[in-house]
Amino acid sequence: MRRSSSITYLHHSSATVKLRSPAGPQTTFTVFGSPFVPARGEWAFGYDHDSERAARLWEEIPLDTDILVTHTPAYSHCDTSPKWATAGCKELRKVLWRVRPRLAVCGHVHEARGSERVKWKLDLPMVPHAEDGTELWVDPGAGTKKMSRVDLTARGGKPLENDGSVAVRLDQNNVSFSSGQQGPTDVNPASRPVDLAMTGDVPEQLSPRSRERMSRLHHDNVRALYGRLGRKETCIVNASIMARSWGNGPKQYNKPIVVDIDLPLWKPELDADAETKHTSVFVHAPKRQSADRIAQDSRKSLVSTTDTDSSITTTNSEEDISDEHFAR
DSSP states (O other): OOBOSSOBBOSSEEEEEEOOOTTSOOBEEEEEEEOOEEOOSSBSSEEOTTSHHHHHHHTTSOTTOSEEEESSOBTTSSOOOSSOSOOSBHHHHHHHHHHOOSEEEEOSOGGGOEEEEEEEOOSOTTSTTOEEEEEEOOOTTTTSSSOEEEEOSTTTTOOOSBOOOOOOOOSSOOEEOOOOOOOOSOOOTTTSOEEGGGGTOSOTTOOHHHHHHHTTOOHHHHHHHTTOTTBOEEEEEEOBSBSSOTTSSSOOBOOOEEEEEEEEBSSGGGOTTOSEEEEEEEEEBOOOOBGGGTTTOOOOOEEEETTTTEEEEOOOSOOEEOGGGGOO
8 A cells, every 4th residue: 555545655765744734733854664674573664774785775864854753763773682681773873873863763663662761962073873862761651550751842941952953955065164254055065165154054163073973974974063063952752563573472462652852833823822733643563574574564663643533654756745635
């Protein structure tokens, strides 16, 4: 199933969602969904995680992604189990640093269900993919009937440091880091060097030598930083519903995880006093299917919003989700 009046299937592709219900938050976000996973055994959608294909695969994630939904976890985040010390993908982990989505949802490693809040290190551009720290989530619903909730809202007192800033197109890696006066930000990279100091996107603490080194950054890392330093944190959620991996005893189930997050309004004039509004997202990852069952059931991780009671599953083209996708 690839087309439906109520479901958009994302097979390594994006969709832009606008929640239009009059009673809802009227927020918008871009979601990228992918079913691919490092190959182990006879499961579907596998790839060699040590191959060049792995790097090319995950580099296709757009920089404007707000919510990333993958079956595999990224390396060293929500990816450990009694069977694997670290089962996540290293190439996906590198791309997480470049994209820095607000929310990264995965599954696959059932015993690693949980959440981590990753703060990215952006003031050492010559050392890409670095982290400034990871905060582990303590499930408030563990062992009780309470909701398993991750609160990333300003109302909750500790909002996620991620403004969702969108990348500026750079046509060449010719970057200068002068400390000149504030200038216009509509620089044409094709005609002259891009001066990141003009946009305030170069950390002030960098020495002139560090600034000079930054001018030799790989093009992809320049694009990851330029105009996007507001994307400081990512919340990673392993939302596995199955509590045990296949073959490890009787079935057990986890609660869905509810993520409360502030998202931008798609129609700001609806609320002149707010740039963002609180949206709740239910995240869960159904169990993985073997290759011979994919024709019957090709769904991957799902994201559902409380505003719509609908699901976004992982279309080959970016689109604006219309009203009928999210009717109550």
